[in-house]
Each structure stands twice: as C-alpha cells, then as structure tokens.
Amino acid sequence: MNTAHTISLTVNGERVSCSIEARRHLVDFLRLDLGLMGTRAGCEHGVCGACTVRVDGKIVRGCLVLAAALDGAEVETIEGVSDSGKIRDLQDAFIARNACQCGYCTPGMLLTAADLLSTNPRPTRAQIRQHLSGNYCRCTGYHAIVDAVEAAAAARNARTGP
Numbered sequence: 001m002n003t004a005h006t007i008s009l010t011v012n013g014e015r016v017s018c019s020i021e022a023r024r025h026l027v028d029f030l031r032l033d034l035g036l037m038g039t040r041a042g043c044e045h046g047v048c049g050a051c052t053v054r055v056d057g058k059i060v061r062g063c064l065v066l067a068a069a070l071d072g073a074e075v076e077t078i079e080g081v082s083d084s085g086k087i088r089d090l091q092d093a094f095i096a097r098n099a100c101q102c103g104y105c106t107p108g109m110l111l112t113a114a115d116l117l118s119t120n121p122r123p124t125r126a127q128i129r130q131h132l133s134g135n136y137c138r139c140t141g142y143h144a145i146v147d148a149v150e151a152a153a154a155a156r157n158a159r160t161g162p
C-alpha cells in the first residue's frame with residue numbers, strides 16, 4: 001500500500017509543506033512536484049550520480065532517498081546552489097574547458113566537485129577523479145571535467161593564498 005505522508009522541509013531556502021506518496025523518491029519529488037528539473041533522473045538505481053543533490057549539507061543520490069523521510073530536512077539543488085553564486089567559478093571553468101556537452105551529468109558533477117573542494121581545496125588529479133568516480137558522463141571522456149575542477153581549485157587557491 002502506498003500511503004501519503006505530510007512533510008515540511010526547506011528546498012533552496014524556501015519552506016515547502018505537502019502531502020507525498022510514501023514511495024516518492026527525492027529526485028521525482030524535486031522534478032515532478034516542484035518543477036526543479038536541474039536534478040536529473042538517470043539510472044534511478046544509485047549508479048550514475050545524475051540525481052545528486054544536497055541534503056543537510058551532504059551530497060546524496062536523489063533516486064535512493066524517499067522524500068517522505070525528509071521531514072525537517074534542508075535540501076539544496078543545482079538551482080539553489082547556482083543562484084547563490086558560490087559555484088560560479090566551477091561553472092565558468094566547465095564552460096571554458098568544454099566540460100559540459102549535452103549537460104545531462106553537469107548538475108551532479110558540479111555539486112560533487114563543489115563537495116570535494118569544500119573539504120579538499122588542493123586535490124590532486126587522482127583525487128578529483130576518485131571523488132567524481134560515482135558521476136557518469138557519456139560525452140566528455142572526463143578529461144575536460146578534471147581539467148575544469150583542477151583549474152577552479154587553482155584559481156581559488158591563487159585568490160586565497162597558500
């Protein structure tokens with residue numbers, strides 16, 4: 001039986017209260033109920049990383065999280081993070097290096113890359129590859145994405161000093 005739950009949470013800083021089916025996944029809730037299409041639905045089995053979002057500051061796979069379990073949570077999608085301006089440098093670096101082609105993986109890649117740089121401001125290329133290894137891209141061959149993350153990190157470090 002698929003019962004409805006009433007939840008109240010914050011999405012990109014806005015309070016949202018609604019009744020939701022018990023089995024509704026976060027990615028579908030964001031896309032279909034809230035119209036936040038920047039979060040992609042890819043494999044829907046926790047493999048590709050296209051559905052990456054932040055919940056309470058940590059990146060999660062939206063296809064593996066039930067929205068009904070998020071009462072009281074704070075959710076951030078690519079729309080909110082992008083609007084904040086905090087990943088503008090990463091976005092610009094992706095564009096400059098042609099690291100987004102079809103763009104389907106890009107929101108998840110950006111959120112995962114931002115997560116890496118928040119804890120490791122000077123990652124090696126191997127560390128960038130490792131951190132992004134759960135985010136699949138069918139277009140770029142990954143090299144340009146690693147270049148972009150490396151360049152954004154270097155630019156941040158040049159601004160902040162050693």
Ligand code: FES
Pocket residue numbers: 040041042043044045046047048049050051052061062063064
């Ligand atoms: S759609 Fe969630 S990991 Fe692929």
Ligand code: FES
Pocket residue numbers: 099100101102103104105106136137138139140
């Ligand atoms: S740019 Fe097309 S899947 Fe990554």
